[in-house]
Amino acid sequence: MTKNYRLEKNLPVNNSKIDMAKGKVYIGTSGWIYPHWGNGVFYPSGLKQGEWFSYYCQHFD
Numbered sequence: 001m002t003k004n005y006r007l008e009k010n011l012p013v014n015n016s017k018i019d020m021a022k023g024k025v026y027i028g029t030s031g032w033i034y035p036h037w038g039n040g041v042f043y044p045s046g047l048k049q050g051e052w053f054s055y056y057c058q059h060f061d
Helices: 049-059
Strands: none
Touching: none
């Protein structure tokens, strides 16, 4: 296999034949109970921690 490099950054060129437009991307996190996500950072202020998972599921796949 021959590696091609971009001259400006010396990074490998992606020669993949995969058509990314046909794929699906699922976004999520490794968890949902992070205290620093409360108080409006991700979860609305006043949302009880017991309701966080339901709220999380509405926003991530």
